[in-house]
Amino acid sequence: MSNLSRKKEILMNIRFTNAIIAGLAGTVAFDLVGFALTGTFWDIPALIGSKLVPPGNLPVGVLAHYGNGVLLAVIYAGLSPSLWGSRWVRALTFVTAETIFGVWLFMLPLLGLGILGLKAGPMLPLIALVRHLAYGAALAALYPLPASHALPRGAETVRR
Numbered sequence: 001m002s003n004l005s006r007k008k009e010i011l012m013n014i015r016f017t018n019a020i021i022a023g024l025a026g027t028v029a030f031d032l033v034g035f036a037l038t039g040t041f042w043d044i045p046a047l048i049g050s051k052l053v054p055p056g057n058l059p060v061g062v063l064a065h066y067g068n069g070v071l072l073a074v075i076y077a078g079l080s081p082s083l084w085g086s087r088w089v090r091a092l093t094f095v096t097a098e099t100i101f102g103v104w105l106f107m108l109p110l111l112g113l114g115i116l117g118l119k120a121g122p123m124l125p126l127i128a129l130v131r132h133l134a135y136g137a138a139l140a141a142l143y144p145l146p147a148s149h150a151l152p153r154g155a156e157t158v159r160r
Helices: 003-013 016-038 043-052 058-082 087-110 115-120 124-142
Strands: none
Touching: 016 043, 016 058, 016 124, 043 058, 058 087, 058 124, 087 115, 087 124, 115 124
16 A cells, blocks of 8 residues: 555545544543643643733633644544554553653743743643543543454453
8 A cells, every 4th residue: 555545545444523523522521620730721822822912812812722623633533543453552551651752752842831830830741631531431432443444342441
């Protein structure tokens, strides 16, 4: 199979409606967990809005934040058949890797908060991970694997 044929196959197998719904729901879960942990709602959209346009443009930040959530869900939908484990393991592995490489080692240093965001305090890396795990739980719950990639029934449980 050629490289182009493989890319077409991956795109054809993505359930875009499910990915969009999972991305939006995951971003809501991310925001609700963030509010529970920090007491601030839409802190990330406010930060994004202040970096993209003149400060104080929350609607632009919200749009970018939720757009990012949808984009990450579509990327997950394309990658999930290549990941290992149950749908829960696949989703949580994906968001953990995204948190480490996309947030801790890229975004937070880019914002001047240092690696892991430790300049903002020792709890920031943990809060970021927990928020992303909430997002991943929504992905796992709302984006089903194609039947050809799902584990056999009962294989997701540990037998003793």
